[in-house]
Amino acid sequence: MLQQTPVVRVEPAWRAWMERWPEPADLAAAPTADVLRAWGRLGYPRRALRLQECARAIVERHDGEVPRGEEALRALPGVGEYTAAAVTAFAHGRRAVVVDTNVRRVLARAVGGVALPAPSYTAAERATAAAVAPPDDDDAVLWAAASMELGALVCTAHAPRCGVCPVRDACAWRLAGRPGDEHAARRRTQAWVGTDRQARGRVMAALRDAPGPVPRGVVAEVWHDAAQLDRCVASLVEDGLVEQEDGPGGVLYRLPV
DNA sequence: AAAACGTGGCA
DNA sequence: TTGCCAAGTTT
Numbered sequence: 561m562l563q564q565t566p567v568v569r570v571e572p573a574w575r576a577w578m579e580r581w582p583e584p585a586d587l588a589a590a591p592t593a594d595v596l597r598a599w600g601r602l603g604y605p606r607r608a609l610r611l612q613e614c615a616r617a618i619v620e621r622h623d624g625e626v627p628r629g630e631e632a633l634r635a636l637p638g639v640g641e642y643t644a645a646a647v648t649a650f651a652h653g654r655r656a657v658v659v660d661t662n663v664r665r666v667l668a669r670a671v672g673g674v675a676l677p678a679p680s681y682t683a684a685e686r687a688t689a690a691a692v693a694p695p696d697d698d699d700a701v702l703w704a705a706a707s708m709e710l711g712a713l714v715c716t717a718h719a720p721r722c723g724v725c726p727v728r729d730a731c732a733w734r735l736a737g738r739p740g741d742e743h744a745a746r747r748r749t750q751a752w753v754g755t756d757r758q759a760r761g762r763v764m765a766a767l768r769d770a771p772g773p774v775p776r777g778v779v780a781e782v783w784h785d786a787a788q789l790d791r792c793v794a795s796l797v798e799d800g801l802v803e804q805e806d807g808p809g810g811v812l813y814r815l816p817v
Numbered sequence: 818a819a820a821a822c823g824t825g826g827c828a
Numbered sequence: 829t830t831g832c833c834a835a836g837t838t839t
Binding site: 564565566568569601602603604605606607680718719748750752755756757758760761764799 | 818819820821822823824825826827828
């Protein structure tokens with residue numbers, strides 16, 4: 561849930577989710593339509609699908625228990641480098657190099673002396689993160705939590721609070737006078753209006769809000785460009801987020817059973 | 818390795 | 829209003 565999504569938006573959804581499906585086996589047994597509706601407007605609904613696939617894999621491959629070890633974790637759907645490290649550190653109390661967007665920014669500043677990290681995660685960043693993480697399990701877990709929180713609460717993307725930063729006297733960026741990042745290659749800002757992403761979001765919202773299958777004609781009302789809509793619905797079907805059924809009155813679309 | 822993938826809040 | 833950004837992963 562937290563992948564690319566702010567904590568404050570996730571927390572209430574997470575609490576309701578964990579109350580409804582406390583164990584992997586509970587989520588594994590749920591109808592996918594219920595899962596997608598509970599996901600609601602968190603964004604990137606493929607994550608909801610993968611989370612359920614992950615729960616099912618945990619049931620099938622690990623007897624319902626979240627596996628230990630980053631290799632086994634990374635083999636689960638939707639679990640990448642960051643998530644495997646975070647679960648290892650925070651759930652299992654073992655050393656892992658946990659690097660999220662916050663930690664990347666903290667290291668870019670404190671160690672690299674630049675305002676913001678590069679658009680994509682580099683091998684050099686990974687090496688730096690590994691080098692500064694303490695060797696001991698407990699220390700590494702504390703380090704992981706501390707570096708993430710520092711980035712989230714103090715060393716923020718905008719208006720960092722250097723005055724209250726515990727590492728301000730060692731921060732390469734502050735020591736350099738907090739230079740701007742106008743030379744750095746910024747990631748292209750993500751287009752939204754008129755994109756497939758927006759269209760897919762509209763379709764998913766329509767299906768979530770409907771009690772059952774939705775006629776093709778009703779789905780068509782959510783988007784102006786028929787060809788684009790067709791392509792997006794097809795991609796949603798391909799992704800497993802939407803299912804098509806043929807009713808007496810024509811084609812219907814619904815969330816997966 | 819670049820691009821796709823949702824959504825909402827804030828400056 | 830528009831751009832930026834948020835506990836990334838997958839192809």
